[in-house]
Amino acid sequence: MMLGSGAGNDLAEDMMQEVILTVWRKAALYSPGRGSVATWIFTIARNARIDRLRRQPVQPYVDVETVSIACDAPSAKARLIGNQSDEQVRRALDLLPDEQKTVIELAFLKYMPQSEIAEKLGLPIGTVKSRARLAYKKLKDKLEDLK
Amino acid sequence: MSIHHHLDDASLMRYASGDLDPAFCVIVASHLAMCGQCRNAVRLAEAVGGDCLGQTPQATVSDDAFARLSQMIDAEAGRQPEKPVAVQDPAGQLQSNVPLPLQHLIGGSLDDLNWRWIVPGVHRHRIELASTDSSLFMLRIGPGRKMPEHGHGGTEMTLVLSGSYKDAIGRFGPGDITDLDEHIEHQPSVDSQDPCICLVATEEPTQFKGLVSRLMQPLVGI
Numbered sequence: 477m478m479l480g481s482g483a484g485n486d487l488a489e490d491m492m493q494e495v496i497l498t499v500w501r502k503a504a505l506y507s508p509g510r511g512s513v514a515t516w517i518f519t520i521a522r523n524a525r526i527d528r529l530r531r532q533p534v535q536p537y538v539d540v541e542t543v544s545i546a547c548d549a550p551s552a553k554a555r556l557i558g559n560q561s562d563e564q565v566r567r568a569l570d571l572l573p574d575e576q577k578t579v580i581e582l583a584f585l586k587y588m589p590q591s592e593i594a595e596k597l598g599l600p601i602g603t604v605k606s607r608a609r610l611a612y613k614k615l616k617d618k619l620e621d622l623k
Numbered sequence: 624m625s626i627h628h629h630l631d632d633a634s635l636m637r638y639a640s641g642d643l644d645p646a647f648c649v650i651v652a653s654h655l656a657m658c659g660q661c662r663n664a665v666r667l668a669e670a671v672g673g674d675c676l677g678q679t680p681q682a683t684v685s686d687d688a689f690a691r692l693s694q695m696i697d698a699e700a701g702r703q704p705e706k707p708v709a710v711q712d713p714a715g716q717l718q719s720n721v722p723l724p725l726q727h728l729i730g731g732s733l734d735d736l737n738w739r740w741i742v743p744g745v746h747r748h749r750i751e752l753a754s755t756d757s758s759l760f761m762l763r764i765g766p767g768r769k770m771p772e773h774g775h776g777g778t779e780m781t782l783v784l785s786g787s788y789k790d791a792i793g794r795f796g797p798g799d800i801t802d803l804d805e806h807i808e809h810q811p812s813v814d815s816q817d818p819c820i821c822l823v824a825t826e827e828p829t830q831f832k833g834l835v836s837r838l839m840q841p842l843v844g845i
């Protein structure tokens with residue numbers, strides 16, 4: 477993941493260790509009612525990337541998490557999505573048309589900003605945004621059906 | 624709080640993947656802090672990220688990586704496991720009309736800000752952020768006043784913190800966010816008894832074309 481976001485080998489390895497260490501320290505904070513373990517690790521790694529590679533503040537993400545812990549009761553539905561999500565999300569992703577799937581994968585696998593995705597695919601940014609929007613809507617509909 | 628205007632799905636995805644610049648990150652996080660519906664929506668986008676993580680091709684690490692990691696974890700063994708972040712006075716902080724991500728930048732009250740007059744009935748408080756080309760500022764607009772025309776360059780978001788305004792799209796009260804791709808021709812006017820206070824992020828400083836406008840820009844400053 478870190479290599480995908482353009483870190484050199486050493487930095488990527490440092491960051492990987494940092495993420496594993498954070499996971500270790502915060503393991504007690506993980507709550508299955510808030511999503512799968514993979515999702516939780518993704519958020520920790522994303523925050524490390526914002527902090528270390530983009531050198532931007534992660535405080536807003538930390539604050540949203542604080543509010544979420546205080547206000548959002550872990551719901552049965554979230555737990556359901558949490559338990560099943562890895563497979564369900566994958567299946568929902570696989571059902572997307574290629575052009576939408578590509579946009580999602582470039583954003584979440586390669587950490588490309590929407591502007592770079594537009595450049596890479598030779599598309600106007602508006603098209604990239606509407607593909608992301610359509611993809612998200614389909615994923616949401618698929619996963620809502622789980623209820 | 625009943626919120627009627629939410630984040631665009633494309634913005635939710637950008638927040639989840641970490642693709643927002645600091646100014647937009649603050650305004651999106653501020654809406655999220657006020658809106659349970661969008662927090663749920665972000666969680667789904669993060670689940671997509673979690674899934675993609677599992678699809679990432681494995682990278683090889685250096686030979687001593689595991690040994691070093693084990694040492695680091697051993698060194699951790701004596702530490703107390705981390706507890707949920709204790710917010711001092713959580714109720715007070717979460718019930719303030721300043722959402723938590725914004726409190727870290729302006730404090731907990733909308734009254735003590737260094738408001739600057741820009742045009743009649745309109746005051747602005749600029750929020751300085753490092754490493755961003757976008758601007759983040761707050762506007763306080765008096766009852767009955769119109770919002771100044773601004774931000775025809777790129778993306779712009781406006782989050783209402785107190786009071787309300789009305790435009791062709793609808794009525795915007797606390798927690799409501801406008802997340803518009805193309806700037807729709809609109810000039811909202813404040814319809815609350817008290818001033819309307821909102822947080823605004825714009826992608827680039829407004830580009831004024833004429834010379835007079837350019838001379839005006841430092842004065843209007845948005």
Ligand SMILES: [Zn+2]
Pocket residue numbers: 626628629630654658659660661662
């Ligand atoms: Zn919302």
